[in-house]
Each structure stands twice: as C-alpha cells, then as structure tokens.
Amino acid sequence: MAVRIMKPAAYKQEQQLDYGTEAQHDAVKQIVAAVAEQGDEALRQYTKQFDRMEIRDFRVEETVIQAAYSDVDKVFLEALRRAADRIRSFHEKQKRLSWHDSQPDGSMLGQLIRPLKRVGLYVPGGTAAYPSSVLMNVIPAQVAGVKEIALATPPSTAGEPGINPYILVAAAELGIQEIYRVGGAQAIAAMAYGTESIPAVDKICGPGNIYVALAKRYVYGKVDIDSIAGPSDITVLADEHADPSYVAADLLSQAEHDALAQAVLVTASPKLAEQVQQEIERQLESLPRKEIAARSLADNGAIIVADSLDECVDTVNRIAPEHLELLVEEPFALLGRIENAGAIFLGPYSSEPVGDYYAGPNHILPTGGTARYASPLNVDDFLKKTSLIYYSKAALAEAGPDIMTLARGEGLEGHARAIAIRLEKEGM
Ligand SMILES: NC(=O)c1ccc[n+]([C@@H]2O[C@H](COP(=O)([O-])OP(=O)(O)OC[C@H]3O[C@@H](n4cnc5c(N)ncnc54)[C@H](O)[C@@H]3O)[C@@H](O)[C@H]2O)c1
Numbered sequence: 001m002a003v004r005i006m007k008p009a010a011y012k013q014e015q016q017l018d019y020g021t022e023a024q025h026d027a028v029k030q031i032v033a034a035v036a037e038q039g040d041e042a043l044r045q046y047t048k049q050f051d052r053m054e055i056r057d058f059r060v061e062e063t064v065i066q067a068a069y070s071d072v073d074k075v076f077l078e079a080l081r082r083a084a085d086r087i088r089s090f091h092e093k094q095k096r097l098s099w100h101d102s103q104p105d106g107s108m109l110g111q112l113i114r115p116l117k118r119v120g121l122y123v124p125g126g127t128a129a130y131p132s133s134v135l136m137n138v139i140p141a142q143v144a145g146v147k148e149i150a151l152a153t154p155p156s157t158a159g160e161p162g163i164n165p166y167i168l169v170a171a172a173e174l175g176i177q178e179i180y181r182v183g184g185a186q187a188i189a190a191m192a193y194g195t196e197s198i199p200a201v202d203k204i205c206g207p208g209n210i211y212v213a214l215a216k217r218y219v220y221g222k223v224d225i226d227s228i229a230g231p232s233d234i235t236v237l238a239d240e241h242a243d244p245s246y247v248a249a250d251l252l253s254q255a256e257h258d259a260l261a262q263a264v265l266v267t268a269s270p271k272l273a274e275q276v277q278q279e280i281e282r283q284l285e286s287l288p289r290k291e292i293a294a295r296s297l298a299d300n301g302a303i304i305v306a307d308s309l310d311e312c313v314d315t316v317n318r319i320a321p322e323h324l325e326l327l328v329e330e331p332f333a334l335l336g337r338i339e340n341a342g343a344i345f346l347g348p349y350s351s352e353p354v355g356d357y358y359a360g361p362n363h364i365l366p367t368g369g370t371a372r373y374a375s376p377l378n379v380d381d382f383l384k385k386t387s388l389i390y391y392s393k394a395a396l397a398e399a400g401p402d403i404m405t406l407a408r409g410e411g412l413e414g415h416a417r418a419i420a421i422r423l424e425k426e427g428m
C-alpha cells in the first residue's frame with residue numbers, strides 16, 4: 001500500500017464537516033429520534049446492536065469506579081497525574097472574570113460570566129479507549145466552574161462490568177462520579193433529550209467517530225455543542241531538512257485512530273516525498289493497528305508535492321488541519337503565514353502525541369477543515385455570558401432622543417414610546 005503522491009491541485013479533501021454518507025446520516029437521524037422517544041429501551045437496543053453488549057444499568061456504580069484502580073498500572077496513573085497537572089495549568093490561563101464599568105453619569109454596564117450548570121462529555125471508546133480525552137474534556141469544564149459533569153463512553157469488554165478501567169480511573173482522579181456506559185449517536189441523543197437513567201444536559205462536548213459527530217450536529221439547538229471533533233487529521237508541512245522517519249511516524253500516529261482519519265504530507269521536496277512514502281510502508285508493517293492505519297492512508301492519506309514553500313503554505317491553509325506540524329528548518333518564520341489550524345506543532349521535537357497527551361493544550365480540536373472557523377475545546381466552551389445594563393436617569397435623558405430616532409427609523413413606535421413615556425413623565 002503506497003500513499004498517493006499528487007500535486008496540490010489534485011488533492012481533494014475527503015473529510016469536510018459535511019462528511020458522512022447518506023446512509024450514516026439516515027442511521028444517526030433514526031437513532032436520535034428513537035432515543036428521544038423511547039429513552040433507555042432504545043439505548044439498550046442500540047448498545048446491543050452496535051456494541052454487542054447487553055447493559056442493564058447505564059450508570060456506573062461508585063464501587064465499580066473505585067475498584068478500577070486495582071486494574072490500572074501505577075506507572076500509568078503517575079503519568080496521567082502529571083499530564084492532568086499540565087493540562088489544568090494551561091487551562092487556568094484561559095479563565096475569564098465578570099466585569100462592570102461605572103460611568104460618570106451613574107450608569108453601569110457589564111458582563112456576567114458564569115459556568116454552565118450541567119454538561120455532558122463524550123469520551124470515545126469504540127476501537128480504543130481514551131482516558132486522555134477524559135482529562136481534555138473534564139479539566140476545562142472544572143476550571144470554568146461547572147458543577148454537574150456527566151460522562152458517557154461506550155461499554156467495553158476490556159473491563160468488568162462493561163467499562164474500561166483506565167477511563168474510570170481518569171474520571172475518578174478528577175472527582176467525576178457520574179459516568180454512563182453508552183456510546184455512539186445513542187449516547188449523544190440520551191444526553192441531549194434525557195432518558196430514565198440519564199438526565200438531560202445543557203451542552204455536549206467531546207470528540208468521537210462519524211456517528212458521534214453527526215449526532216452532535218443533529219441535537220444542536222436542543223443543547224449546545226462544542227466544535228465538531230470527529231475523526232482525527234494531521235498535516236505535516238516538511239522541507240528537505242526533515243527526517244523522513246519522523247514525518248512517517250507522525251502521520252501514522254493519527255492514521256491509526258480511525259479508517260476515516262486523514263494524514264497528509266505537504267512538501268516542496270520530491271525527494272522527501274518518496275522517502276516518506278517508503279518509510280510509511282516500512283513502519284506500517286509492525287504497527288499493531290495496521291489495518292486501520294492502512295485503510296486511513298489508502299482512502300484519505302496523501303503526499304502533496306508543491307512547487308514552492310509558498311504553495312505548501314497555501315495548501316495547508318486550504319486544508320485547515322486539526323493538527324499541523326511544521327517540520328521545516330525555520331518553523332517560527334512560517335508561523336505568521338498559517339491562517340487555519342487547530343494546533344500547530346513547531347520543530348522536530350514537538351511530535352503530535354506530545355499535544356495528544358501531555359503538553360497542556362487541549363487535544364479536542366476542530367477536525368475536517370473546521371479549523372477555518374473553530375477553536376480547540378477551551379474554558380469558554382463551558383461559560384455563558386449575560387450582559388448587564390443599568391441606566392441612570394441622567395443617562396436616559398441624554399440617550400433618549402437617539403434611541404427614539406433609531407426606533408422610529410425601524411418603524412417600531414412601541415419601542416420609541418417606552419422611552420418617551422419616561423422622558424415626558426419625569427420632565428427629562
Ligand atoms: N478530535 C479529537 O480530539 C479526538 C480525540 C480522540 C479520538 N478522536 C476520534 O474519535 C474517534 C473514536 O472512534 P471510535 O469508533 O473508536 O469510538 P467512538 O466512541 O467515537 O464510537 C464508538 C461508537 O460508535 C457506534 N457505532 C459503531 N458502528 C456503528 C454503526 N455502524 N452505526 C451506528 N453506530 C455505530 C457504537 O455505538 C460505538 O459505541 C476516532 O475517529 C478518533 O479519530 C478524536
């Protein structure tokens with residue numbers, strides 16, 4: 001299996017936000033409607049159908065959460081704690097406070113910034129379990145001050161009874177107790193509409209596969225959602241100074257997530273293109289998730305050979321990757337020209353998994369070209385803002401005529417009169 005080498009003009013990005021086949025859209029629509037109508041009964045049926053498990057109680061019992069510690073490696077736990085500290089301190093810097101400004105005329109304007117009351121966080125777990133996504137989801141919500149955090153993740157045969165112990169321990173480390181063993185579109189629908197065992201939330205965040213991503217789009221409006229973090233993608237912009245084995249390894253690191261993942265190299269060096277193509281084939285051989293990675297590379301992977309560095313940059317901006325690696329001699333010199341990317345990894349030692357697990361920035365990033373307008377999951381996703389307006393009598397006297405003019409300009413006499421009645425009654 002050789003990744004296709006092509007010119008920029010020949011590259012058509014497969015995984016845009018409107019991805020998904022008609023059959024997948026139809027399936028998700030049906031799942032969401034069934035869960036909204038039938039609640040837990042539909043959850044049980046879809047869990048049996050898609051996860052091949054019979055689940056009686058979706059909520060994970062507290063004793064099961066505590067017992068999970070005995071199934072988890074101590075070294076893993078220590079690394080997880082160090083990662084959590086770094087992620088928390090990064091997100092602490094994103095905190096925002098309410099503010100108000102008092103005016104000389106006695107009026108006051110301001111903005112209340114308050115946490116959402118109840119959020120539902122999705123942690124993927126179909127072909128691999130992601131305790132790192134527990135940290136990336138929960139920590140910004142906690143930093144924002146959200147009090148009620150519910151977590152949903154697919155049931156798994158890796159743990160007893162029916163849940164992955166690494167996910168449970170990651171959640172327990174952060175003090176999360178409300179965990180449900182349910183995945184896919186049905187989990188998203190359950191958190192949006194509520195079922196007998198899962199109370200509805202105000203907002204759903206978190207990454208997942210195509211079914212999860214589509215379901216989030218369908219429930220938007222009933223609840224809020226974060227940006228769409230679907231199947232992972234990576235673009236590496238590399239020049240002739242890059243080590244082809246590093247480039248290949250980093251592309252494979254994302255291709256192994258999902259057959260729908262997208263790994264792309266953009267370079268102006270035909271020599272590097274060929275070296276990377278060979279390296280990918282060599283490294284793929286021994287990769288445990290080689291089938292998934294091979295399908296991802298065959299269906300969505302590409303090695304794009306541009307004529308110049310400028311054309312490389314244009315191509316990257318068109319792709320708007322979730323992860324962008326700048327494996328060039330002077331990465332910081334290129335930075336100012338990158339317009340669209342969820343996260344940018346600079347230089348040979350900032351391999352993408354550094355960000356997936358450890359550095360501190362969030363790994364829940366806009367995928368499929370949505371980095372054109374969307375941002376990484378962050379503390380703001382868990383906050384809502386309320387405007388405050390207090391006008392003094394003097395302020396209204398001053399502004400009243402302008403307000404009435406603007407209202408009448410829109411043909412809204414009722415608006416104008418709400419001001420006029422005060423000005424007249426109080427002789428302003
Ligand atoms: N962007 C990010 O931050 C980020 C982080 C981690 C993982 N990811 C992505 O999350 C995804 C994880 O995918 P996954 O599949 O391993 O786990 P997942 O939890 O997203 O999906 C598994 C669920 O999909 C449902 N499902 C499976 N086949 C189905 C079908 N035919 N019809 C309807 N529903 C079906 C099942 O209910 C199952 O529980 C990958 O695409 C990975 O790239 C993204």
Ligand SMILES: N[C@H](CO)Cc1c[nH]c[nH+]1
Nearest residue numbers: 130132133232233356363
């Ligand atoms: N690369 C994924 C985000 O697209 C996040 C992740 C979690 N674990 C490993 N990787």
Ligand SMILES: [Zn+2]
Nearest residue numbers: 232253254356
């Ligand atoms: Zn990853």
